[in-house]
Amino acid sequence: MSKTLIFGHKNPDTDTIASALAYADLKNQLGVEAVPARLGEVSKETQYALDYFGAEAPGLIEKVEDDVDSVILVDHNEFQQSVDNIQDVKIAEVIDHHRISNFETKEPLYFRAEPVGCTATILNKMFKENNVKVSKQTAGLLVSAIISDSLLLKSPTCTQEDVDAAKELAEIAGVDLEKYGLDMLKAGADLSDKSMVELLTMDAKEFSMGDAKVEIAQVNTVDASTIYENQQELEKEINNIIEEKNLDLFLFVVTDILENDSEVLALGQGKDKVEAAFDVSLDDNNRALLKGVVSRKKQIVTVLTEEFTK
Amino acid sequence: MSKTLIFGHKNPDTDTIASALAYADLKNQLGVEAVPARLGEVSKETQYALDYFGAEAPGLIEKVEDDVDSVILVDHNEFQQSVDNIQDVKIAEVIDHHRISNFETKEPLYFRAEPVGCTATILNKMFKENNVKVSKQTAGLLVSAIISDSLLLKSPTCTQEDVDAAKELAEIAGVDLEKYGLDMLKAGADLSDKSMVELLTMDAKEFSMGDAKVEIAQVNTVDASTIYENQQELEKEINNIIEEKNLDLFLFVVTDILENDSEVLALGQGKDKVEAAFDVSLDDNNRALLKGVVSRKKQIVTVLTEEFTK
Numbered sequence: 197m198s199k200t201l202i203f204g205h206k207n208p209d210t211d212t213i214a215s216a217l218a219y220a221d222l223k224n225q226l227g228v229e230a231v232p233a234r235l236g237e238v239s240k241e242t243q244y245a246l247d248y249f250g251a252e253a254p255g256l257i258e259k260v261e262d263d264v265d266s267v268i269l270v271d272h273n274e275f276q277q278s279v280d281n282i283q284d285v286k287i288a289e290v291i292d293h294h295r296i297s298n299f300e301t302k303e304p305l306y307f308r309a310e311p312v313g314c315t316a317t318i319l320n321k322m323f324k325e326n327n328v329k330v331s332k333q334t335a336g337l338l339v340s341a342i343i344s345d346s347l348l349l350k351s352p353t354c355t356q357e358d359v360d361a362a363k364e365l366a367e368i369a370g371v372d373l374e375k376y377g378l379d380m381l382k383a384g385a386d387l388s389d390k391s392m393v394e395l396l397t398m399d400a401k402e403f404s405m406g407d408a409k410v411e412i413a414q415v416n417t418v419d420a421s422t423i424y425e426n427q428q429e430l431e432k433e434i435n436n437i438i439e440e441k442n443l444d445l446f447l448f449v450v451t452d453i454l455e456n457d458s459e460v461l462a463l464g465q466g467k468d469k470v471e472a473a474f475d476v477s478l479d480d481n482n483r484a485l486l487k488g489v490v491s492r493k494k495q496i497v498t499v500l501t502e503e504f505t506k
Numbered sequence: 507m508s509k510t511l512i513f514g515h516k517n518p519d520t521d522t523i524a525s526a527l528a529y530a531d532l533k534n535q536l537g538v539e540a541v542p543a544r545l546g547e548v549s550k551e552t553q554y555a556l557d558y559f560g561a562e563a564p565g566l567i568e569k570v571e572d573d574v575d576s577v578i579l580v581d582h583n584e585f586q587q588s589v590d591n592i593q594d595v596k597i598a599e600v601i602d603h604h605r606i607s608n609f610e611t612k613e614p615l616y617f618r619a620e621p622v623g624c625t626a627t628i629l630n631k632m633f634k635e636n637n638v639k640v641s642k643q644t645a646g647l648l649v650s651a652i653i654s655d656s657l658l659l660k661s662p663t664c665t666q667e668d669v670d671a672a673k674e675l676a677e678i679a680g681v682d683l684e685k686y687g688l689d690m691l692k693a694g695a696d697l698s699d700k701s702m703v704e705l706l707t708m709d710a711k712e713f714s715m716g717d718a719k720v721e722i723a724q725v726n727t728v729d730a731s732t733i734y735e736n737q738q739e740l741e742k743e744i745n746n747i748i749e750e751k752n753l754d755l756f757l758f759v760v761t762d763i764l765e766n767d768s769e770v771l772a773l774g775q776g777k778d779k780v781e782a783a784f785d786v787s788l789d790d791n792n793r794a795l796l797k798g799v800v801s802r803k804k805q806i807v808t809v810l811t812e813e814f815t816k
Contacts, residue, residue: 295614300607302811304803307606309617493614501612 198265200288203233203257203279204315205272207399210242210344210384214337215270215315216254219291222319225328230268233257235279239398241344241384241416248376249336249369260285271315273299273307276402291318294493298404313351313358316341320361335368343377344384347416347453353494381453385416387423392433395423396448403497405504408444408466411437412500414492420450420459427461427481434463445469447500451490458489466504473503508575510598513543513567513589514625515582517709520552520654520694524647525580525625526564528640529601532629535638540578543567545589549708551654551694551726558686559646559679570595581625583609583617586712601628604803608714623661623668626651630671645678653687654694657726657763663804691763695726697733702743705733706758713807715814718754718776721747722810724802730760730769737771737791744773755779757810761800768799776814783813 202220204212216232223230232254238246246253259281260267266288267279273290275282275298289306290299293315310318316338323330330338342362346354349362366373387395400413417423424430434446445466451458461483462470471477476484489495512530514522526542533540542564548556556563569591570577576598577589583600585592585608599616600609603625620628626648633640640648652672656664659672676683697705710723727733734740744756755776761768771793772780781787786794799805 293614295611296606296617297610299609301605302808304603304605304621305619306621307617307619309615311614311616498612 200230202268204270205277206235211341212271214341244383245340249333313353314342314345317358317361335365339365348377351491353491405501408504410445412447414449416453458486469503473499510540512578514580515587516545521651522581524651528644554693555650559643623663624652624655627668627671645675649675658687661801663801715811718814720755722757724759768796779813783809
């Protein structure tokens with residue numbers, strides 16, 4: 197029997213995990229065999245959502261094995277964010293809400309990207325289009341994904357479609373959107389047991405911007421100052437990553453989910469691009485406060501790419 | 507007021523022209539201003555369809571002017587097949603049925619690709635999804651596109667969705683699918699007034715295959731032998747194109763729309779890849795008959811790409 201794997205990006209976030217599980221659920225209900233998978237550790241935030249709705253994380257894979265016929269990518273399309281041997285496998289579908297870059301196929305495929313705040317919002321539509329009812333558990337996972345990607349509907353990436361989907365799904369899931377949402381975000385913002393390296397890698401994504409290689413790591417917190425307590429050590433680790441990956445810029449984004457601001461730390465030869473892109477000056481600690489900036493995709497990647505390709 | 511242009515690929519075929527017109531029609535009916543455009547001359551086949559349904563060809567553009575806010579690509583996504591300054595404009599949407607390659611954006615967008623035989627089939631669905639009735643004229647253009655891309659439903663790219671859409675649209679357009687289809691294809695297969703250069707460029711597309719640059723030109727005919735009457739001259743022109751564009755391979759595909767075969771002429775240092783890909787030997791005239799091969803997308807690009815990336 198043909199085997200299809202569904203997975204999101206490396207350093208999985210809640211949208212990536214929830215979308216893989218939900219789309220596999222939809223496929224299975226439509227009589228198509230599909231198995232969800234993940235490419236990395238489950239975050240505390242995601243684990244909170246999984247536990248709350250009694251769901252299990254998809255299985256961890258390191259690469260796509262030979263017995264897999266095709267894969268479906270959710271919540272990403274850029275190959276450097278995908279499984280290492282993505283070039284060797286048949287991509288049957290992509291469901292995503294990001295820019296399209298470093299992606300190609302030999303054959304036509306089903307590719308659906310929409311400029312909404314969350315992949316889960318698209319999947320909620322796909323359940324309807326296929327006349328399949330969303331179960332309580334799947335609704336819980338999908339609403340968790342929207343809360344996560346939109347910082348409880350406050351991110352500028354959040355569209356009316358995301359808001360409508362979140363309300364609808366919260367009702368099916370039987371949760372109070374505000375209360376559940378804040379509890380989940382706080383669970384994810386608990387960084388007390390994270391090592392320096394974990395903080396820098398748990399939600400890191402690499403981007404090509406013009407000829408430059410840029411890595412942007414983001415953490416959510418309710419107290420940014422504690423993260424920067426050991427800044428010297430943090431910088432040492434970042435410089436190691438820059439050297440190892442030959443990066444032009446590493447941008448560490450510490451997002452305060454209550455204030456909706458981000459305090460960033462920029463290292464690498466391209467750090468002046470950060471100053472130009474956001475019209476700020478980095479202080480002696482290579483840091484700057486970006487007021488109202490919470491979305492890597494919409495408020496950081498776009499303006500930085502613009503700056504690097506000028 | 508914001509201005510959006512909708513256009514298909516260079517060397518436009520019937521699907522590209524019909525899809526630009528039909529999608530602009532849908533957008534306008536939804537209250538969104540959008541103007542169809544084309545990137546090249548209208549073919550005889552397309553002109554037959556336009557005349558039959560009393561439609562006018564979209565305006566010709568050489569580049570996207572500064573007063574345009576965003577563009578919508580139909581029936582293509584590869585930048586080398588698009589308008590010359592595509593890198594400088596905002597792509598708001600893509601509606602397509604081809605492989606994805608050499609395409610990227612800085613921002614999220616609406617991208618809809620489906621593995622069906624024709625962009626018009628996707629557009630027919632989009633009218634329904636938006637509860638907008640397809641007019642007789644638009645139905646006529648859309649069914650013409652499906653007939654063209656599927657060689658009257660006989661190409662291996664043709665799916666059940668294309669067949670269903672074609673029947674439905676033919677009824678709205680008030681035409682007999684078989685009779686109208688054959689008349690339209692024959693109008694397009696009349697190559698009597700074409701110069702050598704026109705034969706080689708009227709439906710030519712360039713592809714990146716691994717490190718190789720490959721151009722594949724296709725013409726439909728009811729009499730392949732006449733095309734090759736002046737083969738020496740044809741080869742001279744092809745060798746000029748190869749030199750000018752620095753191509754590794756130029757493949758000229760003469761498709762007999764009655765026999766559903768193609769007689770190809772291969773020139774360039776990569777011509778042995780054609781022999782390997784199709785398991786044929788080119789004769790002393792660099793030609794080979796490919797039995798049952800009619801689809802550039804599904805039967806030629808895929809196997810050649812495979813061969814060039816081995």
